[in-house]
Amino acid sequence: MFSSSIISYVIAIIAFLLHTSAYGQDRTINAEINPGCNNCSLESTLVYIRAEGQTDTIHQIYEYNDLGDKGRMDEKSWIHSQSLKRVTWELKEQIITEKEAMVRLHGTMHHNRSRDIIDVKLDLLPYKDYATELPHLIHTANSTLVDISLVNLTTSRYYNSSRFALHLVLVSTDPATDTMHNVMRKSLDDEHTPGVFEIIEIKTPASLSSEMGGFVQFRPVGYTQHERNVGSSTIAHVSDFNRTSLPDWSTLKTFYKGFDEGNLLVQDMVVCFGEPGDGFYKRYNYTAWSYTIGYGAPPMEGFSLFVIVIISVGLGVPVLLALSGVLYAVRRKYRHNPPTRLINED
């Protein structure tokens, strides 16, 4: 009896795999760096990927003095914002093929402080899978993986408890009176991101109502060292949304040129990193965070074969035992009081 139930699980698993591979259909992408610009230096990088639209940019980096050692930024924190306007961006690495579009940029804050590095990696892989690096976010043909690392940033000499935070501006063509949504989901297993069960999704109104808008998806986790593992992970805290306007001199301004700015939904939010007693930013001089940004419905994680087998065994055995108990009871019952109707039908 047990062996026949194993077969039915195998069928279920195969059906499940077929189902996911339907989502994982490869799509060729068409990416270009600095299209139409034949006089662009490596200092100006614009990646154009057909059918992809960015809906946010990092606008500023905040440095805050976390005197209470909470990890979070609050009104009482002394906040110093560093605009990224004067950052010099340099293209460090690129892969532009039909199967992947990846660029890695190094931003340096000041010409005379080339030690301070903001490393930004954008990676578009046009099929559904888990990213190779922790926190193993899911990428699809409709989303781009973004990794941001703040490396060796010089902290303010007036702050003794510095931490860095990222200020993101979110823009969509939804009504300006509407609001972005922060949806926190719990995943049933932490197989891909040990110890982290939450998934945070920032959805535009259209993404929430009709799965047509944009989204940002991430796990509430950051990393304090280049080698990402459980030991180097820290908490990423997300603020509420605040209404704002399009930042001047930004690609967003260019991107939304044809729109009436008063009709755009523009909100910002802050993501900060750390937990009490972790020694602040200066302990490692490193903070990294990853998210995916895309359009449509954010991808859902499926159960892997391993988890399915575990769940099947965990649930299957008690169900089988209960079932055999029921059968046994029924058999006993029937043996003692054979129903006359069944006998007549024989």
Ligand SMILES: *[C@@H]1O[C@H](CO)[C@@H](O)[C@H](O)[C@H]1NC(C)=O
């Ligand atoms: C290319 O850029 C350089 C400096 O940015 C400028 O001096 C030169 O005129 C440009 N050439 C063309 C063909 O636009």
Ligand SMILES: *[C@@H]1O[C@H](CO)[C@@H](O)[C@H](O)[C@H]1NC(C)=O
């Ligand atoms: C960097 O150079 C600018 C002027 O070029 C100067 O004002 C600033 O103080 C310098 N910063 C450091 C940290 O040396």
Ligand SMILES: *[C@@H]1O[C@H](CO)[C@@H](O)[C@H](O)[C@H]1NC(C)=O
């Ligand atoms: C990507 O977007 C297209 C068009 O909105 C949709 O048909 C497709 O199912 C999406 N793919 C994934 C993997 O979300």
Ligand SMILES: *[C@@H]1O[C@H](CO)[C@@H](O)[C@H](O)[C@H]1NC(C)=O
């Ligand atoms: C940051 O500083 C450390 C120690 O000075 C150095 O080993 C490391 O290479 C620096 N990182 C980068 C990306 O420059």
Ligand SMILES: *[C@@H]1O[C@H](CO)[C@@H](O)[C@H](O)[C@H]1NC(C)=O
């Ligand atoms: C930082 O400075 C404040 C006073 O400005 C002091 O109360 C606090 O103990 C200092 N914190 C650390 C970690 O040195």
Ligand SMILES: *[C@@H]1O[C@H](CO)[C@@H](O)[C@H](O)[C@H]1NC(C)=O
């Ligand atoms: C939201 O914006 C208001 C007005 O600009 C400002 O006073 C407030 O501190 C902002 N809140 C956050 C969480 O940034």
Ligand SMILES: *[C@@H]1O[C@H](CO)[C@@H](O)[C@H](O)[C@H]1NC(C)=O
């Ligand atoms: C981090 O950088 C500061 C200088 O900005 C330095 O004093 C400190 O030793 C560095 N920490 C590590 C772990 O490299």
